[in-house]
Amino acid sequence: MPEFRKDPIIGRWVIVATERARRPSDFVPHSVSDEGTAESPCPFCEGKEDDTPPPEIFAIRNPGTKPGSPGWQVRVVPSVSPVLKIEGKIERHGRGIYDVINGVGAHEIIIETPQHIYNMADLPEEQIANSITAWIERMTDLGRDPRFKYAMLFKNYGLAAGSGKIRHAHSQLIAMPVNPIRLKDELVGSRQYFEYKERCIYCDIIKQEMDTGKRIVADIDGFIAFTPFASRFPFEMWVLPKKHGADFSSLPKDKRPDLARILKVVLTKLKKALVDPPYNIILHTAPFRMPKAGYWKTIDEDFHWHLEIMPRLTRVAGFEWGSGFYINPTPPEDAAKYLSEMEP
């Protein structure tokens, strides 16, 4: 019998088709490895620093090397085609009944390796940890800009996931003067739960997932990866710290290698199980400056940062695209079983 399952945080119902469940082999194979030739020469490779727009915003560099030159592990540069402009004041205005804010924001690219490697799954753990450091440094810095409310960190891997032609591991960070609506929905949902239970809903979810074990993909060094109960997409995964924390950028330095480890494990499992599928990763974290009073007074207690990993499997989403209503042909329990049994 198929089921309607409710996302406990935002209340979205998803149809999970438990009977005609689709296994990894049922998806039209679409390997990012087969996506054709890369842009050549690759502007993200070491030695091609002049091919990215100046300035180098941040880098982890070998001692003695200069910004904009070789000798780095991770580099952050402005997007060559930014969706927002960094200069300008935030101006809110109406246009009849409509509301507009001018498009001020930052759009940065985090180049995650000096080598020409595309899938984060193929990076060494230390390199993923370097990327995490770059993410945190940049989010912390952008958070100081009073114009911005939120920085959205995401990764598009593969053309079908919205990536460009550059086949070199990178993520993107967009700082902006508004909060994305789904984040808002999560903040509201977790606050409602907290008001009722006086507990974090994500902490409760982690506890139940660990108790049942049915949807766990990896449980490593203080982090947990599982396929959510009301998964919208086949093989969707969430990665969370087991210790409560609303703000990703507060992740202590000594925990970053652990997050890198679990990311490496789950992305490798995904790559093997689904033959190098395209995917998106999106970070959900607390906004920069929530007033710690009134509506959001308990945000530190009630929200819990997490990464959402969404493989993009061909021809799964139909009307789901933009409708907010999903039919998931692979129960998350089955997905977790495949992924957890896959050797990392």
Add this chain to the structure above:
Amino acid sequence: MPEFRKDPIIGRWVIVATERARRPSDFVPHSVSDEGTAESPCPFCEGKEDDTPPPEIFAIRNPGTKPGSPGWQVRVVPSVSPVLKIEGKIERHGRGIYDVINGVGAHEIIIETPQHIYNMADLPEEQIANSITAWIERMTDLGRDPRFKYAMLFKNYGLAAGSGKIRHAHSQLIAMPVNPIRLKDELVGSRQYFEYKERCIYCDIIKQEMDTGKRIVADIDGFIAFTPFASRFPFEMWVLPKKHGADFSSLPKDKRPDLARILKVVLTKLKKALVDPPYNIILHTAPFRMPKAGYWKTIDEDFHWHLEIMPRLTRVAGFEWGSGFYINPTPPEDAAKYLSEMEP
């Protein structure tokens, strides 16, 4: 300068990239016409009535012809691979902190023409009007089943829009015991607006769109089609009745040819402007049985049914997929200009 634009109904912010605007020719051409061979023989063609699952749920038939035989204009049959089961009681239960409803519902296919034509744009107006009649008949009938709260009517055209291999015009109707979350968001948003203004937000939008004219694609016989101010997708369009109405199935018989006319016009424009692109159409209408008291007491006044038409253009959506945050590279004003200038 790019802009953040707010959807006035649900409050979602969308980045509209006004500067590096993409024109129709900038999209990777992906014609549904090129999608390869159809399933053969087509089970939706006249004469192949035995190839669809029994029973014939509804049909507009020539006098003297029998159900399940040739001689029809529109036929409604059960889905061959239903996502829900029609038999059973709705049972809500908890699974720890999670909430589940068993997957009871109806999943019907509306075959929109006896001829082997795929795109609704290519059907004669009378045939589209017949489909509208079938939609209304089925929604009205399913609405009598006390188990269901909503029936989602949608069309997936083309593989990239989630369609199957059958290249024959059809739409789908899924009746279910819950409301889709985005519909809920719209109901809540339009009620809030009504509380504040004592007017329907959609009526106000229509008025402003007609005043400025910048986003109008078609304005025909009591219906209007425009590209919404905070369009998520390039060439997204909404079609609404100018006369207020919350419930699609209350559309009077004599207005159905008019709705068919505007649908034919806008789908033909879309086909020409974007070289037969894949698209989804989704109906947003009032749920079956909102209590006309308390929370929803004003639903008849504050909600306004509409069709959302979303072309699926290759490689546009990246992290937008499932994140609720959209970057639209084609301002709706530009899209409306292209579409309105296109000969229908």
